[in-house]
Amino acid sequence: MELYIKNMVCRRCVLTVDQVLSELDLHSLSTELGIVKLKEQELTMDKQEQLSKKLEGLGFELLEPGKSRLIERIKNIIISKVHHSETLDLKVNWSQIISSDLHHDYNYLSALFSSVEGITIEQFIIRQRIEKAKELILYKELNLSEIAFKLGYSSVQYLSTQFKQVTGQTPSQFKSSVTANLQRKPLDSVGD
Template sequence: MKLYIKNMVCSRCEMAVKAELEKIGHPVVSMTLGEVEVSGDIEKSEMQLLTNNLNLLGFELLDDKVSKIIERIKNLIVDLVHYKTEKLKTNLSNYLAEDLQQDYNSLSNLFSEMEGITIEHYFIAQKIERAKELLIYNELTLSEIAFQLNYSNVAHLSNQFKKTTGFTPTHFKKLKDKKRIQIDDL
């Protein structure tokens, strides 16, 4: 049985969801961001308990097709920006269309209608939050950050950063109160 879970955006989220499934006696067969497969079916009473426990942790079980698609798009982008180190071999639209096996224009229209933001703007927001995180860690140069986030050059990253945050990356680094947004709030 496959479950789709909203707000499951990191490895700690995966551990929390796995623990909740094991509590009700359903070990995980496979897991990716936003998706969990368990062997067998989950009874109605167990599903209600799981739903309640996941809600307490800030997760939500998705049951309609549109919500599943939107969450899958978000999880693919989060995974791409925050966890993948290799550069995409194709563009974002092809990447999403291939994974979801749907026309990108349909996905884009659906995402914009449901989220009030384009897929591209969501992707940029994720990249800027990742850039903020890397700037705060202060372990990489701006050039290294631009390279890691697959920007064509530092100027492109800087322009997008300023347009999104109102600050240059250098000015952001100097701020005492770093304003980062949690992944699931984007």
């Protein structure tokens, strides 16, 4: 069972939430920023209420299943557009796409996403675009100009700047590194 917890944005928060779970005799399979995977498949109403009260007392909020689904849908929209489109439009309006697909105000979705994930939607988009750039660099079918165009960057320089900010390497350094294949991340963990 997955639980989404608002305001869980640092490693200390993870430790605190793990302690609360332990106190309530709940078993965490993994605890990450904003997300807890429990061994338990379901929680009784009483256990869920206890957990919610303890978390609220520490400044956290246990999100309703609908809110957690919104976050997953935001991620899916972005992943689909970045990784499964032929070419990203240079002027793609992410806020409009996300809010119209999910029928919610973008400011609400953005605040919810940030409070749970610990990064903004914009940062998540950048990380996804860079992950796609890594993939295209490894395939060696496109040059950097073609990759920049495909991913909706206005120039190779802009792609290179963001690439270095995210990875610590220029695209050329990444391309020539022997361990480039090991530097890719699973798509669902790119926001981490």
